[in-house]
Amino acid sequence: MSIELSVVVPVYNEEENIPELHRRLAAVLAPLVRSYEIVFVDDGSADRTWSVVGELAAADPHVKGLSFSRNFGHQAAFTAGLDHAGGEAVVIMDADLQDPPELLPELVAKWREGYDVVYAQRSRREGETAFKLVTAAAFYRLLQRLTQVDVPVDTGDFRLMSGKAVEAFRRLPERHRFTRGLVAWMGFRQIGVQYVRAARRAGETKYTMRKMLRLATDGLTAFSRLPLLAALWTGVALVGVGALGALGFVAARLSGTYVSGLWGLAAGVLALAGVQLVGLGLLGEWVGRIYEEVKGRPLYLVQATANLGSQPVARRR
Ligand code: UDP
Ligand code: MG
Numbered sequence: 001m002s003i004e005l006s007v008v009v010p011v012y013n014e015e016e017n018i019p020e021l022h023r024r025l026a027a028v029l030a031p032l033v034r035s036y037e038i039v040f041v042d043d044g045s046a047d048r049t050w051s052v053v054g055e056l057a058a059a060d061p062h063v064k065g066l067s068f069s070r071n072f073g074h075q076a077a078f079t080a081g082l083d084h085a086g087g088e089a090v091v092i093m094d095a096d097l098q099d100p101p102e103l104l105p106e107l108v109a110k111w112r113e114g115y116d117v118v119y120a121q122r123s124r125r126e127g128e129t130a131f132k133l134v135t136a137a138a139f140y141r142l143l144q145r146l147t148q149v150d151v152p153v154d155t156g157d158f159r160l161m162s163g164k165a166v167e168a169f170r171r172l173p174e175r176h177r178f179t180r181g182l183v184a185w186m187g188f189r190q191i192g193v194q195y196v197r198a199a200r201r202a203g204e205t206k207y208t209m210r211k212m213l214r215l216a217t218d219g220l221t222a223f224s225r226l227p228l229l230a231a232l233w234t235g236v237a238l239v240g241v242g243a244l245g246a247l248g249f250v251a252a253r254l255s256g257t258y259v260s261g262l263w264g265l266a267a268g269v270l271a272l273a274g275v276q277l278v279g280l281g282l283l284g285e286w287v288g289r290i291y292e293e294v295k296g297r298p299l300y301l302v303q304a305t306a307n308l309g310s311q312p313v314a315r316r317r
Contacts, residue, residue: 002088003035003036004034004089005035005037005090006081006086007037008081008090008092010041010078011049012044012071014096015048016203018040018052018095019052022038026062028101029062029101032104036062037062037064037086039066039084041068041077042066042067043074050304053065064084066308072300073211074157074206074211075177075215075218076177078157079179080299080302082170085166087163089111089160089161090161091104091107093157097198098197100195103158103193107120115191116164117159119152119190120193121155121193123154128197128199136154139219140153141153143223146223146226147224149223151184151219151223164188169182174222174293176293177299178218178219181223231278231282232279234278
């Protein structure tokens with residue numbers, strides 16, 4: 001029997017949240033679709049997450065799971081979920097119930113209207129630190145300014161994708177994945193649905209400062225070359241300033257005024273060295289990323305599955 005809807009949930013140390021999420025999802029999904037599956041992707045958890053998934057999978061054939069050989073990160077985890085999902089449409093959501101299962105009927109309704117990507121847009125967020133709210137708001141606006149693709153503001157990864165969109169997504173091989181950007185880049189018929197983002201139900205955020213910064217850099221570097229261009233234009237501007245300074249120096253000498261060039265020289269050298277280092281650093285960042293892509297390592301390694309059988313992995317890289 002074909003599956004109408006797959007729900008993909010990346011889980012990293014979420015043992016406390018999974019049973020409740022499963023209960024609420026099942027209640028919403030049973031009357032909503034003909035048939036469904038819930039695919040838990042265990043991103044190398046250190047707690048009992050994988051056992052909990054295993055127990056659920058043994059009791060409920062709707063539940064499927066795969067477990068990574070180590071922590072590969074949230075973006076890799078739902079990429080794996082999308083690779084293994086068999087539904088005509090796929091929903092991606094977090095495990096901590098910040099993404100309410102009760103929004104699924106709205107997402108599915110839009111899909112049935114013919115949309116290929118239905119993203120959930122936060123109209124309000126509860127239980128987040130002021131720091132997270134401010135940095136997130138600033139980041140989405142900066143991204144919008146800097147990039148060519150139109151990433152909708154205030155959206156996370158909570159979204160529904162049609163089979164067509166999932167198929168397209170599976171063809172994107174890149175390693176540094178900023179999914180919101182990739183999905184925006186894909187095109188198709190997209191629409192947003194508003195929701196209030198709840199607070200995390202149990203446990204701590206699994207997005208450490210480092211992971212958040214990495215995601216932000218991935219987003220900026222993958223969709224914008226503007227920082228590189230900025231280095232170029234700063235260089236051009238400084239060459240202009242330097243030339244003007246030299247002209248002024250010559251003019252002063254010609255008119256017989258004495259100017260000690262030392263201070264100007266020191267400042268100029270420092271400024272130039274700074275600009276060169278910034279430029280080099282930026283270039284290095286991009287070269288490093290090219291190297292990572294060229295190596296072509298797989299995005300994730302699976303160590304165990306539950307209820308997935310020998311279903312082939314769609315992604316070969
Ligand atoms: N997650 C993951 N791998 C990681 C970090 C997080 O699979 O390395 C999962 C986590 O279990 C949750 C989702 O990604 O289902 C979002 O994480 P979290 O709620 O901690 O992020 P926040 O909501 O604080 O941004
Ligand atoms: Mg969360």
